[in-house]
Amino acid sequence: MGKYSKTALIILVVFLLGTNIAVIVTYRAHLNKDQKAVEQVKDIPPRQFGNFIAQELDLDASQQEQFRDFRRIYNRSAKRTLMAMNGVRNRMAWELRSVDPNRDHLDKLAGELGEMHKTLKILTFDYYCNMQSVLRPEQQEKLSVLFQSMLSPVQGYGRNPRGERGQMRNY
Secondary structure (H helix, E strand, O other): OOHHHHHHHHHHHHHHHHHHHHHHHHHHHHHHHHHHHHHHHHHHHHHHHHHHHHHHHOOOHHHHHHHHHHHHHHHHHHHHHHHHHHHHHHHHHHHHHOOOOOHHHHHHHHHHHHHHHHHHHHHHHHHHHHHHHOOOHHHHHHHHHHHHHHHOOOOOOOEOOOOOEOOOOOO
16 A cells, blocks of 8 residues: 555544544534423423413412312322333333234233323323312313313314414323
8 A cells, every 4th residue: 555545544534533423422412402401391381381271260379279289199190100101112112123023912012001091081181170170160161261272183283272382291
């Protein structure tokens, strides 16, 4: 090999090494930034939702306290159910990664996931009914309209009660 080709190869290797390091550093920085953004978004919406509902329904102090209690109970139960659902999804993913996925096992996991989803919806209905139970009739009507607007396909997937785009929540 000539002197120039060795120099060219060394320059090329150094360039490629530098490029790879820059890509890795940039990727990790973006990954950390995205992870922090997701963590912040996870923390904000329940408080915003609670404040939004309290403001829209003109809740008194007693009603706000009861709503906070209902939300705490709902969040604890829903979090346990969501974690269990993620466990089933992970087991599904592992089964699907196998060379020969077991269809019977996947069907069983799908049934488990469906039951957990049903449980989550029942928890949501209980939360809604608990909220309705402490409201005056005009507030009940407003809450009904708010929930309907959140669930309505007319407003569009991924929109909150104010019509802003965002992550859907199980309220």
